[in-house]
Amino acid sequence: MVAPLTPLSVRTHCPYCAFQCGMTVSPALEVRPDATFPVNRGQMCIKGFTSADLLDHRERVTTPLLRGPDGRLGPVSWEAALDFVAERLLAIREAHGPEALAAFGSGALTNEKAYLLGKFARLALRTPHIDYNGRYCMASAAAGQNRAFGIDRGLPFPVGDIAETKALLLWGSNAAETMPPIMQWISAQRAQGALMVVDPRRTETARAAELHLQPTPGTDLLLANGLLHLAIEDGLVDEAYVEARTVGFEAVRQTVLAVHPAHVERLTGVPIEKHRRAVHLLAEAESAMLLSGRGPEQQSKGTDTVVAFTNLMLALGKVGKPRSGYGCLTGQGNGQGGREHGQKADQLPGYRSIESAEDRAALARVWGVDAATLPRKGKSAYELLDALGPAGGIRALLVFGSNVAVASPNARHVGERLGALELLVVCDAFVNETAAAAHVVLPITQWAEEDGTMTNLEGRVILRRRVRPPPPGVKSDLEIIGALAERLGEGARFRFSSAEEVFAELGRASAGGRADYSGISYRKIDAQDGVFWPCPAPDHPGTPRLFAERFAFPDGKARFQAVRHRDAAELPDAAYPLYFTTGRYKEHYNSGAQTRRVAALTEIRPAPRLQLHPRLAARLGVAEGDELLIESRRGEVTFAIAVSPDIRPDTLFAPFHWGGKTAANVLTVPALDPVSRMPEFKVCAVRATAVAGSV
């Protein structure tokens, strides 16, 4: 039973994942789920319930910190900190050019912050090098959907549609752990239809399904192509739909038919009868959805894998039909909006391309600059971090809301690159692992102390509302960007009195773009419980469902593209004989920079456990709680183990929420997808050795 809203409670949203649960917060910072918000409908997970614990946390930074001659971070005034940062930025730019400066944003930033940070990088720093941690999260799903549909919105329909679809295939998403309240929709679906899960682990989500396909890590693309092969062979293709609404199927037909199902079965390790059952359930249901998570996307062929999914669903004639289609379950809180408004190396606001002359001209008009002065495409997230230091050319980095030292692949190397910078500025509420390496830490507001908009996994733009004033000594990212822009001589373009004013400019900048927010206002979001983009005019209601009539290409047709399986960048061999894959726990969020400070969460999950199969444990001579030294070609980590039959015997799993000695990303490989530039977090090769004394 959800308690009624007290008169002074504020309706806002959880600061963590893309489900963006509606919640109310009282003046005493009591958090309750908002029963009236149509996405979570009164449910939340433990992270949301405990989100206010960080507001008055004893480790919170409430004054700027500057590294002194003794090598320690010590408090300084805002004036001193901002002057120091601006002077260093100007000096480095003068000596080495604007490309020696870089900014790194986050899928946790509000739309207003993401927009202003992109503008700041291009106009005030004048650098092409800005990217964000959404590159690690959403980039392959985005690239795949853009290729197939001409537009990228995580879900092209409201989450409520999930409950009504007759066949649901969740591919590489452990939604029961990563966004538990979505399970109310999935359970409703399961009660009236078929639920299938593809995952190398038998997760909590997989246990809820009637069919679980457990492929070898890195073979998702092959499996998807194999399903389409069987669909063609068994006459399940919707030829009329393919003819009317798509182009390019013939090349795909030939490509998938060239691969024999027995080969697919051998490489994926999934019995062929399961392939056939899955594709028949999808094809023969009156409505069907395929929703993907990070499993298949965080691979060096993630974009092609998403294209294989869209190929399959287009061939079955499902995309754009009621309660049907392909979607991805966005991860970070503003993973959707964060990729639309210009903090990505290749993008301008409104999902415009930084390399398009037309898009550059449209934005230059809004910003009042000459389009020729706008920088071109910069380096993607990992490539940017890899280029830090004199040898790589980037000497100063500003980080907003991202713990790159823990969240990046090949994390030890990234830590070394951060250490090579002449200036590292981190804007954060805590001294996380990245801030610990900074020359300057600027303390920022948290979610309950600011207004702004977020865009949830459905493409619904929602309002984050201020619950209380920030503590003295803390500024919002918007204020920091404005203050630095003043010192860099570009202040006039960054003077805003509120987040709402920034949003109004964002709306103008997005007008006519693919993610058109120009018809959205704070008032309208309030009145409609969120507005789905595109919303191109004040009297436009927003667009909850896409593709019913046309896709976002000039001819209105979706694109098939032939994609072929290729091996992961690293496969097990004699020296490193096991697969290693990463994921999440219910109690922690991303790099754990916030959730590792919440006592209620760390009491349940104080440390990571390496999951391995009993047969592998027996072979290695270890038992529950013993320690294993895990080595990859990039580093080594020692984990306590959790023995479970829920994982394949050839695969090890660890969560990536911790840094330091248990940082899973020390092991992961920085092989990048050639299109999305997303790293291959989900597959690398390791070896395991029992730690003497622990067994």
Ligand code: SF4
């Ligand atoms: S973390 Fe996600 S699922 Fe959990 S309460 Fe927050 S928004 Fe909801």
